[in-house]
Amino acid sequence: xxxxxxxxxDVLRNERMHRGLTLREVSADARVSLGYISEIERGQKExxxxxxxxxxxxxxxPLSDVLREVSDAVAVEELAQGLRRVDAVTATPITxxxxxxxxxxxxxx
Numbered sequence: 621x622x623x624x625x626x627x628x629x630d631v632l633r634n635e636r637m638h639r640g641l642t643l644r645e646v647s648a649d650a651r652v653s654l655g656y657i658s659e660i661e662r663g664q665k666e667x668x669x670x671x672x673x674x675x676x677x678x679x680x681x682p683l684s685d686v687l688r689e690v691s692d693a694v695a696v697e698e699l700a701q702g703l704r705r706v707d708a709v710t711a712t713p714i715t716x717x718x719x720x721x722x723x724x725x726x727x728x729x
Contacts, residue, residue: 650671
C-alpha cells in the first residue's frame with residue numbers, strides 16, 4: 621500500500637535538508653510545533669492543507685512543486701508494487717479531461 625503521508629513527509633524532509641534548515645527554523649517560520657513537523661516528516665501525522673501551505677511558505681517552496689514531487693513518487697511506488705501499468709504513466713492528465721468554458725456539464729431541469 622502506498623501511503624501519501626509517508627511520501628509527503630519524505631519530500632518535505634528532503635527539501636528542508638536540501639535548504640540546510642533545521643526543524644527549529646522551519647517550526648518558527650511556519651508557526652507549527654517542532655514535534656508536529658517531525659511527525660509529519662516521519663509520515664506519522666497527516667498535514668492539513670493550511671499546515672502544508674505554512675510549511676511550503678517556510679521552505680520558500682510552491683505547494684504545486686511539493687504536490688508534483690509527491691505525485692511522481694507515488695507513481696513510482698505504484699509501479700514498483702504492480703499497482704500501475706507502465707503505459708498508464710504517460711496517460712492523459714486529469715486537467716485535459718475538464719470541460720471547456722461554456723460546455724454544459726449537468727442540468728437541473
